[in-house]
Amino acid sequence: MLDYDLHCHSNLxxxxxxxxxxxxxxxxxxxxxxxLTDHDDVAGLAEAARAAAEYxxxxxxxxxxxxxxxxxxxxxxxxxxxPNNPVLIEGLRGIRSGRRHRxxxxxxxxxxxxxxxxxxxxxxxxxxxxxxxxxHFARYMVEAGHCKDVRSVFNRYLVKGKPGYVPHEWxxxxxxxxWIRAAGGIAVMAHPGRYTAGRKPMGRTTLLELLQEFVELGxxxxxxxxxxxxxxxxxxxxxxxxxxxxxxxxxxxFHGPEESYRDLGRLPDFPLECVPVWTAWEK
Ligand code: AMP
Ligand code: MN
Ligand code: MN
Ligand code: MN
Numbered sequence: 001m002l003d004y005d006l007h008c009h010s011n012l013x014x015x016x017x018x019x020x021x022x023x024x025x026x027x028x029x030x031x032x033x034x035x036l037t038d039h040d041d042v043a044g045l046a047e048a049a050r051a052a053a054e055y056x057x058x059x060x061x062x063x064x065x066x067x068x069x070x071x072x073x074x075x076x077x078x079x080x081x082x083p084n085n086p087v088l089i090e091g092l093r094g095i096r097s098g099r100r101h102r103x104x105x106x107x108x109x110x111x112x113x114x115x116x117x118x119x120x121x122x123x124x125x126x127x128x129x130x131x132x133x134x135x136h137f138a139r140y141m142v143e144a145g146h147c148k149d150v151r152s153v154f155n156r157y158l159v160k161g162k163p164g165y166v167p168h169e170w171x172x173x174x175x176x177x178x179w180i181r182a183a184g185g186i187a188v189m190a191h192p193g194r195y196t197a198g199r200k201p202m203g204r205t206t207l208l209e210l211l212q213e214f215v216e217l218g219x220x221x222x223x224x225x226x227x228x229x230x231x232x233x234x235x236x237x238x239x240x241x242x243x244x245x246x247x248x249x250x251x252x253x254f255h256g257p258e259e260s261y262r263d264l265g266r267l268p269d270f271p272l273e274c275v276p277v278w279t280a281w282e283k
Contacts (some may be wrong), residue, residue, distance in 0.1 A: 002267045006035040007077060007190065007223065007251020008061065011127040011283070012044035013064075014135035016256030019044040022264070023051035023059065025281060030248075031265035034253065034280070035060035035079055040095045041131055042083035063088075064190060065180065066170035067097055069210060074195055076176045076214075077223070078280060081185035082282075091179035096130045096173050103132045105166040106158075113163045113201070115146060134158045135255070149196035150162060161199055176216045186280060188221035188249045189214055193233040194241075215244050221277045224270055225250035227262030238271035242255050 001077040009015030010022050017025065019036060026034045030219040036048045045061050050058035053084055062084050081088060107119035121140035126132045138153035147153045160211055171179075180187045189211065195202040202210075211222070222244075223229075231260045241248050252262045270276065 001265075002250050002269060003030055003032040003265065004250060004276075005031045005110070005252050005254070005265045006032070006033070006062065006079060006188075006249050006277070007037050007064070007226065008050070008254040008264060009038055009064075010036060010044040012041055013038035013128065014133050014255060015258070019048035020051040020171065022254075023048055023055055023057065024112050026264045027057050027164075029265040030265065031057060031222070032272035033058045033060060034264075035062035035077075037062035037064040037077050037079075037251070037267075039064050039075075039131065039133065040066055040099075040280040042081070042089070042092065042130065043128060045083045046169050046244055061185075063092065063180075064227070065092070065176040065187075067173050067176045067241035068170045068204075069173045069213075072195055072197065072206075072210075073170060074210065075190035075218070076180065076250075077183040077188040077190045077221075078180035079188060079221070079249070079277065080182065081180055081183040085181075088179045088183035091171065091175060098168060098170075099132050100168050101128065102168045103137075106137060106164050107164060110157065110164045115141070115157075115164075117144075118164075134164075137164065160196070160200065173213060174217050177219055181218050186221055186247070186277060187214075187219045187268065188223060188277065189219060189246075191223050191226040191228050191253060192237055193226065193229045197227065211244050211246075215246065219246070220280070221249045223251060224248040224274055225267050227252040227260060227267070231268070234268070235271055238274050241275075242273055247277040247280060249277040
């Protein structure tokens with residue numbers, strides 16, 4: 001098993017644990033190196049670093065940047081970024097500034113199908129109001145009894161084609177990679193197995209085009225082992241890593257004890273041919 005977990009969320013984005021609780025949980029589950037990768041914000045990193053020193057694990061400064069590529073939403077993880085870099089900070093601020101407006105449109109759209117009060121309800125779940133997102137809506141809608149769990153709220157209301165889904169223009173791929181690199185980080189294609197085209201999975205040809213462009217723009221890594229990938233996907237993305245000369249990353253994408261594909265840490269090993277992303281900094 002791998003003792004690196006390079007993708008997880010705190011309550012500064014859409015996780016449920018504070019950065020300190022997250023680090024404590026990781027340490028308790030034998031994680032040696034943890035990257036906190038909140039969506040579009042680095043606000044949790046200082047607290048996480050203090051907790052990591054206390055619990056004796058290594059913290060990697062990370063972020064997960066929301067990107068619109070063609071018509072698709074894709075996520076780019078930045079690892080070992082400098083959270084004080086002004087280019088990165090400004091870029092992330094720009095992304096966050098669209099979230100409040102999107103949330104208002106989502107709430108209006110849900111209200112039109114008879115589901116009221118969701119913006120106020122969702123805001124109660126967003127510890128960082130700037131980072132209001134679909135997961136906060138989902139948590140509130142479970143509380144209000146619209147569905148039995150977060151997953152079902154997404155499927156019924158919040159994915160493309162459903163009443164609470166509002167298309168949104170995130171950062172472009174080139175900007176996201178350049179902010180991460182300006183901040184000294186390594187850009188990693190997050191969970192390639194999760195991307196969709198409409199409501200279907202993204203086709204292989206499109207994914208390969210995405211990876212080609214990602215590499216041309218300075219992307220250096222790909223998540224091979226992700227909490228949301230199946231073992232056949234580990235093998236598939238290990239092949240693409242080799243084909244495109246990408247470093248391999250691994251992360252649970254943990255959001256909270258009740259809601260995640262996988263708990264922190266304890267990820268299965270990489271396929272043999274993988275070059276781990278940490279070889280870039282552990283010499
Ligand atoms: P947002 O950036 O506000 O659009 O929210 C994206 C987040 O929603 C992702 O990072 C996941 O945490 C969560 N998410 C997306 N799709 C699903 C799904 N089908 N089921 C559960 N959570 C999802
Ligand atoms: Mn999330
Ligand atoms: Mn993601
Ligand atoms: Mn994530």
